[in-house]
Amino acid sequence: MVNREYLAMLSNKNVIRELSEYATARGKEIGYENVFDFSLGNPSVPAPDSYRDVSIRLLQEEEPLKLHGYNPTLGDPRVKEKVAASLSARFGLAYTPGLIFPTAGAAGAIAHAVRSVVEPGEEVMVFAPYFSEYNPYVHGAGADLRVVPMKEDDFQINFEAAEAIFSEKTAAVLINTPNNPSGAVYTEETLQKLAEVLTQKSQQYGHTIFLISDEPYREIVFDGKKQAYPAKFYPHTLTCYSFSKSISLPGERIGYVAVSPDCEQAENLVPMMGQISRGLGHNCPSSLPMLAAAYCLEETSDLSVYETNMNLLYDTFKELGFTVPRPGGTFYIMPKALEENAIAFCKKALKYDLVFVPGDGFHAPGFFRAAYCVDTEKVERSLPAIRRFVETEYPNR
Amino acid sequence: MVNREYLAMLSNKNVIRELSEYATARGKEIGYENVFDFSLGNPSVPAPDSYRDVSIRLLQEEEPLKLHGYNPTLGDPRVKEKVAASLSARFGLAYTPGLIFPTAGAAGAIAHAVRSVVEPGEEVMVFAPYFSEYNPYVHGAGADLRVVPMKEDDFQINFEAAEAIFSEKTAAVLINTPNNPSGAVYTEETLQKLAEVLTQKSQQYGHTIFLISDEPYREIVFDGKKQAYPAKFYPHTLTCYSFSKSISLPGERIGYVAVSPDCEQAENLVPMMGQISRGLGHNCPSSLPMLAAAYCLEETSDLSVYETNMNLLYDTFKELGFTVPRPGGTFYIMPKALEENAIAFCKKALKYDLVFVPGDGFHAPGFFRAAYCVDTEKVERSLPAIRRFVETEYPNR
Numbered sequence: 001m002v003n004r005e006y007l008a009m010l011s012n013k014n015v016i017r018e019l020s021e022y023a024t025a026r027g028k029e030i031g032y033e034n035v036f037d038f039s040l041g042n043p044s045v046p047a048p049d050s051y052r053d054v055s056i057r058l059l060q061e062e063e064p065l066k067l068h069g070y071n072p073t074l075g076d077p078r079v080k081e082k083v084a085a086s087l088s089a090r091f092g093l094a095y096t097p098g099l100i101f102p103t104a105g106a107a108g109a110i111a112h113a114v115r116s117v118v119e120p121g122e123e124v125m126v127f128a129p130y131f132s133e134y135n136p137y138v139h140g141a142g143a144d145l146r147v148v149p150m151k152e153d154d155f156q157i158n159f160e161a162a163e164a165i166f167s168e169k170t171a172a173v174l175i176n177t178p179n180n181p182s183g184a185v186y187t188e189e190t191l192q193k194l195a196e197v198l199t200q201k202s203q204q205y206g207h208t209i210f211l212i213s214d215e216p217y218r219e220i221v222f223d224g225k226k227q228a229y230p231a232k233f234y235p236h237t238l239t240c241y242s243f244s245k246s247i248s249l250p251g252e253r254i255g256y257v258a259v260s261p262d263c264e265q266a267e268n269l270v271p272m273m274g275q276i277s278r279g280l281g282h283n284c285p286s287s288l289p290m291l292a293a294a295y296c297l298e299e300t301s302d303l304s305v306y307e308t309n310m311n312l313l314y315d316t317f318k319e320l321g322f323t324v325p326r327p328g329g330t331f332y333i334m335p336k337a338l339e340e341n342a343i344a345f346c347k348k349a350l351k352y353d354l355v356f357v358p359g360d361g362f363h364a365p366g367f368f369r370a371a372y373c374v375d376t377e378k379v380e381r382s383l384p385a386i387r388r389f390v391e392t393e394y395p396n397r
Numbered sequence: 398m399v400n401r402e403y404l405a406m407l408s409n410k411n412v413i414r415e416l417s418e419y420a421t422a423r424g425k426e427i428g429y430e431n432v433f434d435f436s437l438g439n440p441s442v443p444a445p446d447s448y449r450d451v452s453i454r455l456l457q458e459e460e461p462l463k464l465h466g467y468n469p470t471l472g473d474p475r476v477k478e479k480v481a482a483s484l485s486a487r488f489g490l491a492y493t494p495g496l497i498f499p500t501a502g503a504a505g506a507i508a509h510a511v512r513s514v515v516e517p518g519e520e521v522m523v524f525a526p527y528f529s530e531y532n533p534y535v536h537g538a539g540a541d542l543r544v545v546p547m548k549e550d551d552f553q554i555n556f557e558a559a560e561a562i563f564s565e566k567t568a569a570v571l572i573n574t575p576n577n578p579s580g581a582v583y584t585e586e587t588l589q590k591l592a593e594v595l596t597q598k599s600q601q602y603g604h605t606i607f608l609i610s611d612e613p614y615r616e617i618v619f620d621g622k623k624q625a626y627p628a629k630f631y632p633h634t635l636t637c638y639s640f641s642k643s644i645s646l647p648g649e650r651i652g653y654v655a656v657s658p659d660c661e662q663a664e665n666l667v668p669m670m671g672q673i674s675r676g677l678g679h680n681c682p683s684s685l686p687m688l689a690a691a692y693c694l695e696e697t698s699d700l701s702v703y704e705t706n707m708n709l710l711y712d713t714f715k716e717l718g719f720t721v722p723r724p725g726g727t728f729y730i731m732p733k734a735l736e737e738n739a740i741a742f743c744k745k746a747l748k749y750d751l752v753f754v755p756g757d758g759f760h761a762p763g764f765f766r767a768a769y770c771v772d773t774e775k776v777e778r779s780l781p782a783i784r785r786f787v788e789t790e791y792p793n794r
Contacts, residue, residue, distance in 0.1 A: 047461045108678040108680075283502065
């Protein structure tokens with residue numbers, strides 16, 4: 001007999017997957033360039049040339065035995081040193097190499113971070129809207145995910161609603177800013193308030209509540225602003241990062257956990273992740289891609305296209321009468337649908353070859369997500385389709 | 398509070414790690430070239446040039462967005478197709494791309510394979526001596542590892558002892574041939590007998606017992622022989638492979654699970670692994686190294702050095718009076734120590750700058766492992782030290 005839990009999961013429908021498959025199939029009929037596929041968060045700008053150049057240089061110059069050899073359990077010391085130095089310089093926290101754990105992308109980072117500070121039966125709090133893959137990470141650690149309802153006007157944290165979700169079992173809070181799916185960038189005020197609440201709740205329950213901060217979109221912030229660094233506000237922070245978006249390497253699966261210098265048990269957390277890794281079959285990210293990325297820490301792909309696309313879509317949605325908080329970063333926007341049922345709304349959009357994702361999977365019913373990591377030219381061509389869709393289907397909006 | 402289980406693991410001593418650290422420290426005193434470090438299974442021959450060449454070609458010629466982009470959850474279709482075709486041609490089973498799940502090395506492969514066919518509370522059987530990292534993979538799936546005592550004369554399977562270990566809870570049997578740490582190559586007779594036993598026990602218990610076959614050393618077989626392919630003998634086989642040893646890429650973390658075409662639920666197992674991957678934070682191996690390896694499926698590093706080294710060590714051990722089954726493959730040899738306590742034996746060897754690993758961690762008390770993935774020149778220089786060690790410490794052996 002095979003494992004029945006995983007077998008049963010095969011019959012669960014994945015809405016994003018289904019929409020994406022629809023888009024691919026429709027693309028075969030009318031040409032994919034004519035499908036306005038806003039379903040997938042796959043970067044649309046290439047990795048910087050320097051990533052290719054450093055990869056080739058390493059392949060040509062390094063001894064293959066060393067370049068492709070086993071890394072120590074806790075990661076390549078060169079990578080750890082470079083990441084620690086870069087984070088320290090950028091954010092003013094005293095990271096050391098021992099506080100950095102290289103991982104297979106943010107997925108690997110979160111899977112390790114959650115297991116390190118959460119025990120089976122405890123709870124991890126997230127704020128809606130949130131990335132649905134947080135569920136398997138948390139369940140995989142034997143813990144429960146508790147969702148705080150969203151703050152609809154700006155997608156910052158709904159602290160009032162959080163009050164009812166905190167409990168003695170709250171072991172960690174998992175945030176994602178800039179946020180997938182909303183595009184919200186948590187402000188300094190939000191992070192300051194969160195730190196105060198976590199400090200107070202930790203005191204009240206007699207144990208530290210950890211902050212796990214998932215930051216793959218850290219470098220994609222609009223209007224010349226920067227994302228305030230969550231670990232600056234609260235000491236017990238595990239920062240999870242991925243190079244998937246900043247230098248467009250999602251397939252290479254590289255990232256890290258950075259444990260804040262003042263975090264409880266700071267010196268033990270990375271060694272614990274080394275132990276966690278064994279059971280997961282993780283054992284460090286791939287050596288060449290990880291090392292090459294460590295040479296590109298201060299670089300990004302040309303991310304400006306995302307801001308251009310955001311403005312085009314935001315202005316159009318606003319003009320058409322949508323309720324839509326303006327994204328501060330990422331490559332997502334999340335307007336309120338024009339009818340209560342966002343799934344029905346997104347189905348109607350398909351008739352106009354517009355592929356949006358209903359917010360239900362992100363714990364944001366009534367909203368929908370558009371991922372604008374596509375060519376600007378395509379976004380421009382999509383605007384008349386959006387207009388036609390809205391004016392035809394919702395003439396009395 | 399952090400996770401207490403993982404925290405407690407930090408105080409467990411890892412004998413191999415300690416020995417390896419000793420060797421490194423001693424190397425700083427007398428020069429690492431003078432430490433006969435037989436502790437670690439790290440390949441000593443470089444990756445074939447073609448791996449470097451194809452990596453560079455892909456970096457230069459492929460679109461970066463595609464080369465470094467997300468793979469489908471179940472893996473890069475190009476990789477799956479190449480692996481399926483190669484396995485089918487080599488071993489005469491009708492593998493299709495849908496039966497191949499690319500993974501982060503054999504570690505990732507086993508972590509997924511075990512979870513797919515085992516449920517929490519069930520048992521996985523292994524045959525001593527075995528690789529100690531099987532413990533976390535099996536425990537990570539919530540299952541129990543049951544160890545069949547070894548067959549000391551040739552390190553084949555001790556079927557008689559297995560009788561007492563089989564139970565209704567046996568969900569899978571995990572084998573490793575060629576074997577780490579013994580160097581044994583399971584014969585056709587062994588695999589045939591194993592298939593018969595598994596078929597009979599499956600019938601008796603009313604459920605299929607799966608065979609998980611861990612084969613990273615498949616290509617390192619001596620005397621011009623070949624490893625018989627376990628999946629040929631038993632249909633319900635999940636073959637786990639890694640490119641770490643055959644083309645010397647242990648740091649790149651690439652491998653796969655191949656589900657036998659006639660396996661129970663064959664068509665569902667790879668999709669189930671896709672679900673398992675979510676909770677583990679695994680999400681496919683790194684795209685460039687995996688794709689490059691898929692272009693090198695029919696190649697190996699120059700593996701002949703391992704056979705040369707084996708013969709040097711085997712002949713010396715025999716001559717000195719050790720009981721030692723001759724390895725059929727891998728880069729390990731496992732003689733019986735010259736006193737009952739192999740840990741004491743290995744400690745004494747350190748005085749001669751010989752670093753061996755006691756068999757206790759492999760469930761082989763009284764034996765020790767020597768990993769001869771080192772330069773032949775060093776093996777040659779180690780022989781007088783071995784002779785001096787044995788003649789001085791065990792004059793009356």
